[in-house]
């Protein structure tokens with residue numbers, strides 16, 4: 189198996205905000221880069237920087253042993269690649285389109301039928317981060333395919349293989365997004381609590397607070413310094429203060445009340461696995 193070097197040609201299919209950032213990062217790393225997009229004009233800047241624009245998806249795929257696809261969703265991927273399936277034989281298809289673990293596994297089965305190696309990926313970055321420190325892309329699928337192309341894939345950011353089950357990268361991606369959206373929802377509730385008058389002051393306090401507390405999130409901050417019963421009281425106070433401030437408590441009911449119950453269960457001596465089971469079953 190020959191591992192990638194910067195001479196390895198790469199094809200990028202899909203030039204939305206993310207696809208353009210991916211292609212630009214491959215170009216910057218020195219990879220001969222071929223691109224294709226439904227709306228051809230989106231390739232202009234990349235072509236000006238040395239990319240080759242293919243006239244058809246088939247031409248794009250046959251230009252490179254490594255084909256990276258980043259489209260709106262999986263139905264779009266199958267629509268775009270479906271007619272070009274035979275050209276995938278012997279190549280590695282890396283799909284960075286966001287979707288479910290089930291969609292990833294189905295697509296892996298489809299790709300196997302074309303004779304391609306298939307890696308599914310989850311991009312834990314926004315387009316300006318691609319190729320920069322802090323960019324992380326998760327991959328799952330056959331380890332040899334990942335090892336062969338980890339050099340080229342490393343152009344996008346830190347490349348992490350999370351398992352051979354093709355659905356795992358998507359599962360981890362969506363789980364991490366769930367954590368992020370939980371945080372976003374909490375912040376929106378916090379801003380509602382303080383109201384427009386104090387929104388600017390609170391916004392200034394948020395980043396350092398969220399960064400400082402991030403390491404505690406996997407255990408819900410439950411330790412000897414912040415015992416569960418103390419936190420349960422704080423959560424009750426948050427709920428009461430929200431009502432005092434005229435903020436609808438629905439978000440808290442859905443996010444914090446189950447958390448309070450979990451903390452209470454832990455205080456009663458239940459193990460973490462049992463607590464996670466409670467969340468799973470509601």
Ligand code: FVH
Pocket residue numbers: 202203204205206207225226227230258259260261264267268284285286287311312313314315
């Ligand atoms: N942008 C982000 O912040 C996130 C970061 C994490 C990963 N996501 C996922 O990446 C996929 C692509 O996202 P995107 O930001 O590039 O999305 P768009 O800018 O909307 O580009 C969509 C591309 O899909 C093409 N496309 C859409 N429909 C069709 C179709 N029917 N036939 C052919 N191509 C289609 C579209 O083409 P065009 O509109 O330019 O012609 C773009 O290439 C996505 O899964 C995110 O969840 C991004």
